[in-house]
Amino acid sequence: MQQLFYAILTMAAGVLACVAYFFGTNWILDKIFPSKGLSGAQASKNLRITNAIRPWLFLGPALFALTVYLVYPVIESVWLAFHDKSGQEFVGFRNFIWMVNDGEFRQSIFNNFLWLLVVPAAATFFGLIIAALTDRIWWGNIAKTLIFMPMAISFVGASVIWKFIYDYRAEGSEQIGLLNAIVVAFGGAPEAWITIPFWNNFFLMVILIWIQTGFAMVILSAALRGIPEETLEAAVIDGANGLQIFFKIMIPQIWGTIAVVWTTITILVLKVFDIVLAMTNGQWQSQVLANLMFDWMFRGGGDFGRGAAIAVTIMVLVIPIMVWNIRNARKEMGGH
Known part of the structure; x- marks a missing residue:
């Protein structure tokens, strides 16, 4: 209850601070540049x-946060990348040379490549389907709500849920993990799924696919509804079946x-990090770049x-x- 109280208190304080900032800055601005009780020319000038200034008052906190939490860390990271473990002595490209020759880094690159091959394709495919x-079904909105719900769960929370699904108990013991319970029910032997090298990467990928399918579904559903009905009706009149309409008419648009x-x-x-940290912490050849960075910078490595x-x-x-994505999104918006 104490934690809940502090959480509510923190949220209330944040909301009140935003309200106070909004009204306070506007009040100060209107006091400095009043537009009431002045001559027409002066009032017009102050109003302009x-x-x-007013939009920058709203953008100010966001710009400040971006500078402190995004721009500065990028500059500092580039600076540290060319320095020793303490961040004091300039070492040139020595850290990058070590990185290329390090076996764990190469393993992380390989694992990230696997994630790149599987997760975006699977999440987009399932979201589209x-x-x-x-x-096409009357309870479609209910189904969308259920599929979108994992998006409301943090990556760590989702990992805890799937840890129970992958949970392993010794053979002969009662299996509380859903996957092993199914395997045992069909006469198989239980497995410690997330400890199996190479394949454990795919078991971790399932978690992110489960989360991101809802995101893909919502965006693609909106795009499908934006397809002109005339093109679909014309395809039906021309004798196209459902699959032909989907693959040759809808997807291209x-x-x-x-x-x-x-x-x-x-x-x-x-940038995947939370899932690997919570599920395996990079053990059993499941390491990824972000988790490796965290290990070296903040944990046992201690090398900035x-x-x-x-x-x-x-x-x-x-x-x-990211640049390509932004450009493509702008083209999409410009096209509408």
Whole structure:
């Protein structure tokens, strides 16, 4: 109850602080540049000034937060990547040379590549299929709500749920893990699924696919509803069946949206961290780049230089996809 009280108190304080900032800054601005009780020319001038300043009062906190929590960390990470473990001595490209020759880093790159191959494709595919199917049934909105619900769960919370699904007990013991219970019910032997090298990556990927399918479904469902009815009616008149309409009429018209969803999930996959940390902590050859960076920078490694070098690598991998995604999204918006 104490934790709940503090959580409610924190949220209330945050809301009150936002309200106070909103009214306070506007009140101060109107006091400095009043528009009431002045001559027409002066009032008009002050009104133009306040209209020019007021948007920046709203954007100010967000810009400050972006600077402190995004811009500064990027600059500091690039700086640390070229320094030693303490961040004091300049070492040039030594951290990047170590990174290329490190076996765990290469394993992380390989695992991230597997995630990139599977998760965006699977989440987008399932999201598209579900979006198309739920639009055709009367209880489609209920189904969409249920499928979207995992998006409301944190990655760590989802990992805890799936840890119970993958839970392992010794053979002969009662299996509380859903997957092993099913396997034993069909006469198989229980397995410690997340400890099996290589395959455990796919068991972890299922968690992110489960979460992101709801996101893909919502975006693609909106895109499907935006397809002009005339094109679908024309296809039906021409004798096209359901599959032909779906693959040859509907998908080509929403291909840009599919690409945006795909690349958005791809960016998320490159930064995947919480699931691996909560499920395996990178053990059993399941390490990924973000978790490796965390290990070197904050845990047993304690090497700011190497951790920052891995962070810069993740950033370099993400930036081209992010730029392409933004450009494609702008084209989509411009087209509508």
